[in-house]
Amino acid sequence: MTITISLNGESRNVAHGTSITDLLSQLDVDSSLVAIAINQVFVPRDQHAQHIIQDNDTIDALSPVQGG
Amino acid sequence: MTITISLNGESRNVAHGTSITDLLSQLDVDSSLVAIAINQVFVPRDQHAQHIIQDNDTIDALSPVQGG
Amino acid sequence: MTITISLNGESRNVAHGTSITDLLSQLDVDSSLVAIAINQVFVPRDQHAQHIIQDNDTIDALSPVQGG
Amino acid sequence: MTITISLNGESRNVAHGTSITDLLSQLDVDSSLVAIAINQVFVPRDQHAQHIIQDNDTIDALSPVQGG
Amino acid sequence: MTSSHPSTPDDALQLYGETVSSRFLLGTALYPSPEVMQQAITASGTNIITVSLRRQQPESDSGRNFWNLIQQHNVKLLPNTAGCHTAKEAIALAQMSRELFSTDWIKLEVIGDDYNLQPDVYELVTAATELTQLGFKVFPYCTDDLVVCQRLLDAGCEVLMPWGSPIGTGQGLLNPTALVTLRARLTDVPLIVDAGIGRPSHATHAMELGYDAVLLNTAVAEAHNPIWMAKAFAHSIEAGRLAYLAGTVIERTQAKPSTPVLGTPFWHSH
Amino acid sequence: MTSSHPSTPDDALQLYGETVSSRFLLGTALYPSPEVMQQAITASGTNIITVSLRRQQPESDSGRNFWNLIQQHNVKLLPNTAGCHTAKEAIALAQMSRELFSTDWIKLEVIGDDYNLQPDVYELVTAATELTQLGFKVFPYCTDDLVVCQRLLDAGCEVLMPWGSPIGTGQGLLNPTALVTLRARLTDVPLIVDAGIGRPSHATHAMELGYDAVLLNTAVAEAHNPIWMAKAFAHSIEAGRLAYLAGTVIERTQAKPSTPVLGTPFWHSH
Amino acid sequence: MTSSHPSTPDDALQLYGETVSSRFLLGTALYPSPEVMQQAITASGTNIITVSLRRQQPESDSGRNFWNLIQQHNVKLLPNTAGCHTAKEAIALAQMSRELFSTDWIKLEVIGDDYNLQPDVYELVTAATELTQLGFKVFPYCTDDLVVCQRLLDAGCEVLMPWGSPIGTGQGLLNPTALVTLRARLTDVPLIVDAGIGRPSHATHAMELGYDAVLLNTAVAEAHNPIWMAKAFAHSIEAGRLAYLAGTVIERTQAKPSTPVLGTPFWHSH
C-alpha cells in the first residue's frame, strides 16, 4: 500500500510507513548534504529515522548552492 | 467628595458623579466645538450626558485648529 | 558666353554679366522672401540690381523656415 | 644716483647700473632658488649678470613653495 | 493628434467617489496670519484643505475663529491625525475629527519617529484596517514602500499618500525611483505625494511621474509671500499634470538639431 | 508681507528695451503640422518665436506659406543662425535674417561640434562683437561658463542664453551649480535658459533659480500632444517665476511638523 | 593630528562577537565558472561569503562540488533565505541552513514583491523575532526605513542590512538621505549596505557615510572580468572606510585656492 507525497514539487508514491531516512536512501543523494522540511516545517537530521512520512506530505529536500 | 482626573494633561478635581456634559459646562468652552476622548477612547457627543467620569480618568477635550 | 556658379550648393551656368536681380528673375521664386549671400558675404537687396555675378561665385539664396 | 624699482610689489631704490646679480647679492637670498621676471618677462639666470635694471622696472623674484 | 483635440484636457480626479478639479491639497498651518491663510487658500484654487484637532488652550476660543474662517471657503476638509504615535491614538482622534468636522475623510498619520516624523508602517496598517471598518475613508500618509502600500490597499484604503521627503524639510522627492515603481505597479489607485515638497519644481516632477495630486503646507505657508507661492504651486501642479497627459519626450544622450538641417546655408564650406 | 500686497506680482521682462509679458520663448520647428504649430504658439502664450533661414528647396514656395502663418500671431520674431560653424557664416546669416524678417534681433548660434551641437565659445565672441557693431541685438546661445558670459557682455550683448544641456536631448539642467553661479554674478542681465529643457519641471527649476525666461522647441513640438505641452510649459514657467518672486523656503535636513505641536492630544501617553 | 598617528588605522569590525578584517561580504552566485568564483573570492579578500539552499536537481551532486569548493577558502559562511515570501518559509529554511552549514548566522530575506524583490517588512520582523528566539544570529536584508530598523533591533538583530537599491539593479544608493538618517540614529549597530551596489564608487560612497560594510554579488560576478572587479571593490571599500576615519572635508560652494595666495607673482598688475 502506498501514499502520495510531493517531493521538491513533484508528485511521488512511497510505501506506507516510510521514514525520512528510508526516503533519502531510495534517492541517489548524499544525505549528509540534504536538509529536510515537511509541510514547511524543518525536521532535524536526528529525527529522520523516526519521522514517518504521511499521505499528502509536502517535502523539501534541499542542498547547498551558491547564493547572493 | 471629589475625584481626580487629568484634563488635557493637567490634573483637576471634579465632583463624584460628574458627567462629561457637566464637565464641559464648568469649563468656559463652546461645547459644539469640543470632542472628547477618555483614556484614549472616543466618547461620542450623544453619550456625554450619561457618561460619568471616573477617578483617574484621562480626558482629552479637543477643538479645531489649523493642520498640515 | 557663360560663367559657372554654385547656387545653394548646386553648380549652374549663367550668362556673363548676370546681376543678382537677373538671377532671381530666372528662378521661380518670390524674391521678396529671398536673401542673398555671395561667397559667405551678405549682399543687401538694394544692391541686387547692380551686383554682377562673377565666375565661380558661391551663392546662397535663403528663405524663411521654421527654427528652434 | 639711484633709480626706483618695484621688487615683489614693494618700492625700492637701487644704484643706477645695478645688474640682477648685483641686486640678488644685496638681498639675503639663496640665488640658486630664485627666478627673475622683469616687467612680466622672464630673465634667464645666465643673463642675470649682464641685465642692468632700469628705472621703474617691476621685478618679481620668486622661490619654490607648495602648490596645488 | 489632430487639430480637433481639445486645447485643454477633460481631467477630473476622483477621491473616494468625490470629484475634485484641483489636484492641489493645501495645509492650513504655519501662516503668518489668518488673513494670509485665507488669501493663500483662494490663490491656490484648492478644493481640499487639511485641518486638525488640538487640546483647548486657555487663551483660545475653542477654535471658533478658525472654524469660522474655514467655513468661508468652498472646500472639503481633510482632518489629520498629526502627532499620533499609535493606532489606538489615531483611531480615537479620527473619531473625534469625524464628529467635529462632519466628514468621514481622515488623513491618517501615525508617526514612528519624532525626528524624521516618518510613518510607523506597522501601526499605520493596523489603524487603517480598523478605521476602514469604522466607515472612514482613509488617506494614509505612508512611505514609498510598495509592500506597505499594498497592505494599505488590502486594509481598504482607496487613496495613498506616500511622502516625498520628511515633513517640513522641503527636500522634494528623495527617491524618485521608488515613486516611479509605486505608480507603475498601482495603476488604478489615486496617489498623492504628501510631505517634503519644497519648491514648485518638485510638485511638477511628481505630477510628471503620473502622481494624481500633491499635498503640502510648509512650502506655501513659510514662503516670504505665501499668496504668490500658493499660486506658483497651483501652476506647477497644472504644468506637471498637463505634461503627463501630453506625453513627455524621451531624454536623448545625443544632441539633435531642432532647426531643419536640410538646406543649411554655406554647407559646402565644411 | 501684508494683506495689501497684490495677489499677482507686476513683473515684466525687458529684452533690449522691449517689454515682454511671457517668459516663454518658443521654437517653430518639428511640429507634426503647421496647424499644430499655430495652436501650440497660441496655447503657449509666447511673445517671441524663433525662426530661421534655409536654402530654397525646389518644392518649397520660398517660405511664403510659413511666412504667412507666423504673421497671424502677434509675436516678435527671433531669427537664429542655426547651422553656422564660424563667425563669418553667422554674420552673413544674421544680416540676411535682418533683411528678410525686418528685425535686428538675432539668436546667435555658432556651433563648435556637430555631435553635441555646443557653442564654439571662440567664434561666438568674435561674431557677437562684430554683430553688435553692425547694430544687431544679439541673443547668444552660449555655455554656462562665467568667463565666456562676461566676454559676451563685453562684446555688447545685453541678454545671455546659456544652455541647460545639449540641443534636443531633453536632459534638463546638467549643471545647476554653474547656472546658479551665473545668476549670482550677473545680476542685472536677462538670462534665458536655451536648449536641453525636456520637461516642465526643468523649466520650473530654471525659473526658481532666478533665470528670466526659457527658450525651447523640441520638448513641445515632439510631445505626443504639443498643444497641451505648450500649455504645460506656460504654467511651469509661470510657477517658477512666481516661486522666485515669492521667496522659496530653505531646505532643512531635519523634519519639522506643520500641524501645531502645542496641545497635541494624548501627549501624556508617551 | 600628530605625526605619531599610525599610518593605518586599527579598525576591525565586530559582527555578533566575531571579528572580521574585511568589510566586503561577497555572494557566490552568477559567476561564469566555479574557478572564476574562487579567484574572485580570493581577490576580494573577503572574510564572509553568502550561500543558499535549493531543491536538489537531478543532474546535481547534492551540492557536493560547490561544498568542496567553498571549503577551500578560509571564510565564514552566511547562508541566505533567498526566495522566501513568508516568515514561516524563512524560518524553516534558516533551520535547514543551520543544520547543513553548521552556522547560526542567517541572512534573512523575506521577499514582498517578485518584481522589485524588496523585503516584506511585516513578515521580516516576525521572522527575525522568532529566529532570534531560536538562537539565530540574524542579518536582516531590510529597507532604509528607520522604524523598520528599530523594530528589527527590538526583535534582537545586532546587525542590519538595508538595501541601496533593488537586488541586481546596480543602481547604487537610491536614497542616500535615508541611509544617512539610519547611520545618524543607529550609531552602535553594524550597518551593511546589501543589494543594488553596481559600481565601486557606490560602495565607496556607502562607506564614506559611515556604513560598516558592503555586501554584493551581481556587480562582481557579472563584470566582464570578475576577478579584477572583486579587487576593485576591495579597494573601493577600503577607500571609503579610510575616508570615514580620516574625516572628509566639508563641501564649499565658494572656490578656495590651494596654492598660497600670499606672494602671488605679478600681483600689482590687476
Next chain:
Amino acid sequence: MTSSHPSTPDDALQLYGETVSSRFLLGTALYPSPEVMQQAITASGTNIITVSLRRQQPESDSGRNFWNLIQQHNVKLLPNTAGCHTAKEAIALAQMSRELFSTDWIKLEVIGDDYNLQPDVYELVTAATELTQLGFKVFPYCTDDLVVCQRLLDAGCEVLMPWGSPIGTGQGLLNPTALVTLRARLTDVPLIVDAGIGRPSHATHAMELGYDAVLLNTAVAEAHNPIWMAKAFAHSIEAGRLAYLAGTVIERTQAKPSTPVLGTPFWHSH
C-alpha cells in the same frame, strides 16, 4: 575571461612619454605641517606632486626648506601657474618654474574669475599655444568644454586636465555628462580630473568613467587625518581604474535575483 588572465592588469599611464604607475597626482599645499605633507605623499603612492613659485617672504629661506623636503621623495614635479590671470603672466611664470624646478612640465592655470577660480578659456589657449612653441609640456587646467579641449589639443597639449568643480570646493563631478562626452570623443589623450574632488567616491567615479588620473590637494591636506585620507584616495583611484578595466555591469531598472531561482524551496506554496 579565463583563469589564465592575470589577477592584476598591466596598466601604466604615459604622460608626455613618461610612464607613471600611480594615477594619483597630489598637491603639496595646505597641510598642517611639512611632516604631515611628507607622510601624505608617501601614503598616497603618488609619482607626481604639484609645486609653485611665490615671491620671497622676509621670513622665508627662499624656499630652501621646502625644496629640501620634496627632494626626499622620488617623485616628478609638476609646477603650476596658480594665480596667473593672463597668458603673459602664465608664460613668464612657466619659464621661471622651468628654470628653478628643472622640468619642462607645467600645470597651466590661467584664472578667469577670482570667485570661482575657473579657467579663462581664451587666455588659456593663447598661453598653451605659446608654451608649446617654447618647448613646454603643458598640462592645462581647463573646463569640461569639448571645443575648448579640442583647441588645446590643436595648441599642442598632449594631456588635458578638466575640472570636476571649482578648486577647493570638494563638490566632486558637477557635470558627469560633460565629462563622459569628453572621454567618448577624445579617446586617445590622457584626461586627468583636476579640481573639485572632495571625497574618494568622487575619484572612483571619475576613474570609472575612463579618466586616466586624478589630481587633488585640498581634500587630502584639509582632512582631519591627511595621511589616512591620502591612502583612502590611493585606494579609490585604484578601485575606479580596475572597475573601468574590468567592465562595470549595466544598470537595470528591474530587480534580478542573484541566488538561483531554479529549485527555490516551498515553491508550490505561492
